[in-house]
Amino acid sequence: MQLEVTESFFIAHATPSAGGTGKRVHGHYGHVTFRISGRMDVKTGMVEPASALQDVCHSTLMDFVKDQDANPQVIDLNAIAGIHPTMENFILFLQERLRPKYPGINISLYWWEESEYRVSTDG
Numbered sequence: 001m002q003l004e005v006t007e008s009f010f011i012a013h014a015t016p017s018a019g020g021t022g023k024r025v026h027g028h029y030g031h032v033t034f035r036i037s038g039r040m041d042v043k044t045g046m047v048e049p050a051s052a053l054q055d056v057c058h059s060t061l062m063d064f065v066k067d068q069d070a071n072p073q074v075i076d077l078n079a080i081a082g083i084h085p086t087m088e089n090f091i092l093f094l095q096e097r098l099r100p101k102y103p104g105i106n107i108s109l110y111w112w113e114e115s116e117y118r119v120s121t122d123g
Contacts, residue, residue, distance in 0.1 A: 030111030
């Protein structure tokens, strides 16, 4: 059985421009989906309380928001030490942070600009 929760956010980063060496700062609006698998607890009838997974995932994302009172709240990938600021690296980073609590967690990130994009982990 699987349980999924989705958070919406704005994300900003600077990556090398296509074919060049300069960096172009830009942003995306997207959704990140956190998915866990497991057996349903016969006492509770749940894999995990959805609100518990939602709280953990939301607080993990909020760790990367500089101005928590801003509207919209923006995650700045360039401010995360130790990762190249791509969407792929961001979801791997999130997966590693959440793995101690949810060992088999899968994360999907969906965003769009001119086209739609999705990147996901395999657990």
